[in-house]
Amino acid sequence: MTQRRGFSPTLFYAPNLASMVDVVMVILIFFMLGTSFSVSEGVLPSELPSQIGPGGSAQVAIVPTVQIALFEQPESPGCRIIIMDHELAENSFAALAALLVQRREAGADPNGRILIGAEPGVAYQNVVSAMDACVRSGFGNIQFSVNPDVQIDVD
Amino acid sequence: MVDVTMCLLIFFMLTTEMVKSENSLIDLPLASAAKRVEKKDLGDRFVINIRDARLSGGSGATYLVQEKETTLAGLLERLQAERSARAEVNCVIRADRGLPYKYVQAVMLGCAKAGVKKITFSALPRGGEAP
Numbered sequence: 001m002t003q004r005r006g007f008s009p010t011l012f013y014a015p016n017l018a019s020m021v022d023v024v025m026v027i028l029i030f031f032m033l034g035t036s037f038s039v040s041e042g043v044l045p046s047e048l049p050s051q052i053g054p055g056g057s058a059q060v061a062i063v064p065t066v067q068i069a070l071f072e073q074p075e076s077p078g079c080r081i082i083i084m085d086h087e088l089a090e091n092s093f094a095a096l097a098a099l100l101v102q103r104r105e106a107g108a109d110p111n112g113r114i115l116i117g118a119e120p121g122v123a124y125q126n127v128v129s130a131m132d133a134c135v136r137s138g139f140g141n142i143q144f145s146v147n148p149d150v151q152i153d154v155d
Numbered sequence: 156m157v158d159v160t161m162c163l164l165i166f167f168m169l170t171t172e173m174v175k176s177e178n179s180l181i182d183l184p185l186a187s188a189a190k191r192v193e194k195k196d197l198g199d200r201f202v203i204n205i206r207d208a209r210l211s212g213g214s215g216a217t218y219l220v221q222e223k224e225t226t227l228a229g230l231l232e233r234l235q236a237e238r239s240a241r242a243e244v245n246c247v248i249r250a251d252r253g254l255p256y257k258y259v260q261a262v263m264l265g266c267a268k269a270g271v272k273k274i275t276f277s278a279l280p281r282g283g284e285a286p
Contacts, residue, residue, distance in 0.1 A: 041278070042186065042192075042280035043191075045190075046275070118256045121257070124253070128186050144263060146263050
């Protein structure tokens with residue numbers, strides 16, 4: 001009786017891992033680079049008044065609970081913060097948040113309108129910081145006053 | 156298995172490209188109260204990216220929709236078209252933190268004119284003081 005010579009059959013079915021390792025490495029590098037794209041972003045929601053509509057940006061009369069105005073501060077990234085026609089002694093958004101918390105604790109309606117207005121040249125970060133201070137203080141109904149006459153140099 | 160893995164790789168590459176085309180690289184403002192949300196929770200969103208052109212040596216602002224540069228007038232036309240096509244549009248504004256507010260305000264005014272009531276501001280959920 002003769003025996004067949006050759007490799008054991010199990011050797012034929014062993015997977016070739018060399019190419020698979022390459023692919024896995026490519027995927028790993030892809031995900032490592034891709035992670036930097038998916039920066040966790042948050043959002044601050046806002047809603048325009050329901051009175052506005054097509055052809056709108058209507059001039060609506062709003063009686064806000066709190067009115068915040070931001071004015072440019074020359075040669076500074078910050079801004080002057082005016083709340084209900086009074087300038088904050090300490091010009092910071094932490095002070096604004098503290099004042100809003102005081103108002104809430106004094107019984108201000110948390111669903112009351114907060115109206116934020118800003119000069120055209122104020123940095124966007126300052127407007128978001130003002131909004132952030134309102135949300136942190138428990139006021140969620142934030143609205144913005146916009147000036148339809150502002151000219152901008154795009155186009 | 157290698158074929159399947161390759162298919163997955165191509166799928167993820169294409170998907171990432173779609174995400175990139177909607178969200179360009181913007182130096183978002185910081186806001187500690189910003190909530191992390193899933194994209195599906197934003198509903199029918201219309202993402203507007205506003206870049207500070209001064210960062211690239213220009214002046215003014217650059218408006219981008221799906222990674223394509225557009226003028227303010229063009230942007231507002233698209234916003235109007237989106238509003239006509241869908242009952243409720245959520246306008247997501249992603250703007251550079253150092254950008255003068257007037258460029259964002261112009262978009263908000265456009266939203267008001269188009270009848271878009273929901274506006275969402277993208278921010279990084281970190282400390283909210285001015286930089």
